[in-house]
Amino acid sequence: MKQLKKRNPKKIIESTPNPKLEHGYIKTPEGLKEISQANNEEGTGYDSEVLKRYKGRARLHTHPIDDRWRWFVSPYSLAREMSYPSGGDVYHFMRDSNTKTEIIATRGATSGKLYGYLVLRKTKKTPKLDIDNQEQFEPIFKYGRRTYHQQSLEQRQKDLEDLAEKYHLKFRFIGFKKRSHSSLAIISIAGFLFSILFPSGITGNVIGATQTANIIGIISILIGLTFGGIYLYLKKTK
Secondary structure, eight states: OOOOOOOOHHHHHHSSOOOOOEEEEEETTTTTOOBBBSSSSSSSOOOOOHHHHTTOEEEEEEEEEOOTTTTTTTTTHHHHHSOOOOOOHHHHHHOTTTTTTEEEEEEEEETTEEEEEEEEOTTOOOOOOOOTTTGGGHHHHHHHHHHHHHHOOOHHHHHHHHHHHHHEEEEEEEOOOOOHHHHHHHHHHHHHHHHHSOOOTSSSSSHHHHHHHHHHHHHHHHHHHHHHHHHHHHHHHH
């Protein structure tokens, strides 16, 4: 009997409705399976029965980002920033001794596009924490309080590195691309060229069709300057 071909995990995630909400999945022998029990803007819950059935399998959940302006501002920087686990993510991962791998997938809330993954994995040296001994979780609570506030990408990286060292965890990023802000550059150049083709004629000798061309030229210059400035700023801070 011919075996069914497994669906690509990326396609499964991107085809899940309501991308603005968090969704939970688990890796099964048949492929990635959604196990969201109650997902909302605050987080997602897992179906406990499915977790028992696939005990020890890698789990995955999404972090949605606002990518409505993705054609003008590259969303990859924000996607990387939002791929870091929250304190709650790490807490639930560490308290479940059966789960060895937790994956966070950053997904566009508007486009549904998958931008990349963070893979968090336990090692042989990772301690098994006692749920009744909350002191063992204190570094995680501290990490959670810090990540709750807005932090730079460098600070988020350092905090996760410190936590990984404390609990002997490994983590890596997959799929995040370093894209240039090409759309902004194209718009800026187009605006500049358009302003040359339709000079503004600031002398005031404007009649009929020339007046329309001048208005278009001025608008083009403003568009070119605006998006050019944004492009240079983002390129500098990238």
